[in-house]
Amino acid sequence: xxxxxxxxxxxxxxxxxxxxxxxxxxxxxxxxxxxxxxxxxxxxxxxxxxxxxxxxxxxxxxxxxxxxxxxxxxxxxxxxxxxxxxxxxxxxxxxxxxxxxxxxxxxxxxxxxxxxxx
Amino acid sequence: xxxxxxxxxxxxxxxxxxxxxxxxxxxxxxxxxxxxxxxxxxxxxxxxxxxxxxxxxxxxxxxxxxxxxxxxxxxxxxxxxxxxxxxxxxxxxxxxxxxxxxxxxxxxxxxxx
Numbered sequence: 001x002x003x004x005x006x007x008x009x010x011x012x013x014x015x016x017x018x019x020x021x022x023x024x025x026x027x028x029x030x031x032x033x034x035x036x037x038x039x040x041x042x043x044x045x046x047x048x049x050x051x052x053x054x055x056x057x058x059x060x061x062x063x064x065x066x067x068x069x070x071x072x073x074x075x076x077x078x079x080x081x082x083x084x085x086x087x088x089x090x091x092x093x094x095x096x097x098x099x100x101x102x103x104x105x106x107x108x109x110x111x112x113x114x115x116x117x118x
Numbered sequence: 119x120x121x122x123x124x125x126x127x128x129x130x131x132x133x134x135x136x137x138x139x140x141x142x143x144x145x146x147x148x149x150x151x152x153x154x155x156x157x158x159x160x161x162x163x164x165x166x167x168x169x170x171x172x173x174x175x176x177x178x179x180x181x182x183x184x185x186x187x188x189x190x191x192x193x194x195x196x197x198x199x200x201x202x203x204x205x206x207x208x209x210x211x212x213x214x215x216x217x218x219x220x221x222x223x224x225x226x227x228x229x230x231x
Binding site: 042043044090094108110111112114 | 159164207219222223224
């Protein structure tokens with residue numbers, strides 16, 4: 001398994017500011033993922049962050065709005081820039097751990113960061 | 119289009135009762151199906167993972183079934199407890215163009231005393 005921590009756990013921010021979320025994993029992982037979960041909705045993948053390369057963004061998400069850093073194999077940050085109330089969501093980081101049995105790779109999620117934008 | 123549909127959207131049951139949550143999917147090619155439990159304000163936690171050849175998988179009071187022919191899965195919770203109150207999310211993995219996770223919207227379960 002993998003133990004994931006996120007900071008901050010929650011924050012309230014003003015419109016137009018930015019928030020940087022940190023994600024720390026207790027083991028080295030190749031791929032880290034950032035998700036957004038809007039109120040009452042399921043998880044939506046924002047981007048995939050690989051160490052040593054630029055993050056890969058999903059449709060509808062751009063680097064200028066959601067810059068990501070991945071300086072090493074245990075850490076990543078997601079910044080949500082130029083905040084608006086529509087950015088109010090829970091942001092979760094996730095890692096995938098490969099197991100020996102085929103097709104059983106499991107994703108582990110961090111506890112999430114609850115962002116409220118006023 | 120790859121989709122995962124869950125039902126019911128929400129459910130209220132009395133403590134000690136059993137319940138079954140449903141998941142239908144139209145994901146292809148199929149790699150595996152996972153059930154996650156997400157407590158309020160927390161990240162999802164994996165309950166079970168099943169591949170194409172597996173029909174049932176248990177984790178304590180949670181039993182998941184998979185019918186790959188009809189593309190249906192269920193999560194059965196036995197002797198529910200107050201701590202089972204959470205959102206249960208069905209996630210199907212496809213290996214098409216890399217590994218993609220398709221999330222259901224979840225079923226919100228409330229267990230009352």
